[in-house]
Amino acid sequence: MSLDCREKANSPKKEDVLLGKIKIRMATVAFIAIILTLLSHNTLAYYQTVGKGTNVVTSGNIRFIIHETTDQGNEFPKEGVYIMPGDVVSKKVSIESICDHPFYLRVKIVYGVDSTELSASDCFKLNINSKLWELHDGWYYYKGIVEPGQTTPNVFSHVEIVGANVDNSYIGKTLTLTVNAQAVQSENNPITDGKSYTASGWPAE
């Protein structure tokens, strides 16, 4: 009687052992699967990838400012000044580079009067700095290269009103003196004998 009872009590324990063995087998299978997964990442998943680059080419420029000042360093009045024959007016003209490239430079002075019967060309006398500015075909060429950020020496600093040529017929008239400047790059632009007027690319007049 007592033996039967023990056998009945033992039978669930055997199921536990069997269940435990199944669990261990499942765990072993899972373990092997993990190892295979870890190893397989070396040989799977190859890709194709495309990437786009947007490349940019930018071009430079040549830019400058014409400065017109008086002896006191003030800007020359835009409205002009009243003059009398024989006067000497302070007017300093220089050119400042505001670009990143060196250039050759030329300047032309244009005279005018608000009358078709009169001429202004003989009314002014300028003290051109001929050591640095060379006259050629009506233009004053700077003898050198204007480097980036550089301001040239004055083209002239004073304007004399020629008394002998400004007679009573000019009374009440407006005389004008206009400074035109042009520049051309000096890079890749050789010149002959240091003469900047031999450079290529000067704009047509």
Place this chain on the structure above:
Amino acid sequence: MKKIFTVLLACVMLLFALLPVYAANGKVTYSGNSGNFVFEPGGDHSPSDLFPNFKDVMPGDTLMQRINVKNDADNKVKVKIYIRALGAHTDSDEFLSKLGLKVKKSEDNEMAYMFDAAANESAQLSDWVCLGTLYSGGEVNLDVILKVPVELGNEFQSQAGYLDWEFMVDELPIEDSDPDAPQTGDKYIGLYISVIICSLVLIILLLVWHKKDKENGENSEEL
């Protein structure tokens, strides 16, 4: 002492004088593992710009840009890298059509260019061209030459021209016949992690096994 100082000063000045020679390279780096391309150095006009040397160009300029294409993926794959040109953006077409562009692999000591046409065109690079098969750390250099005609007119001052290039990689498995790839620091990290995880799983299994054995032993004693 004065002589040494003079020599040092001359060396420093020489160094600075030589600096412009080593202008910035463009860089295309494939980071691998389904990662993206990284384009350097980029610029104000485009974050993926490869042409730092082609800025502020002037008529008559002939400029060279080196572009370094590198496979930075890990050692498990080799890659085939291709390039193609998509041409100029519409608003850049007129400006770039005035410029000449040539492209060749630096390593090729020959005059044959894989691209030789106006900068706005896609020309010989309309279809994918293979730059080579690169293992991890492998690289290939491209020399790009830009020619700006001296006749370029004033109307093209201060212009910006945009042109697109595409790069593509095909990842391929390393084969037994492949040469050994250069070693990188992360070569064994995956292996280490695998060993640690396997060891932990094994220890847990052994503990479970041991516990079951112990329980079985106690049951037998009771019997």
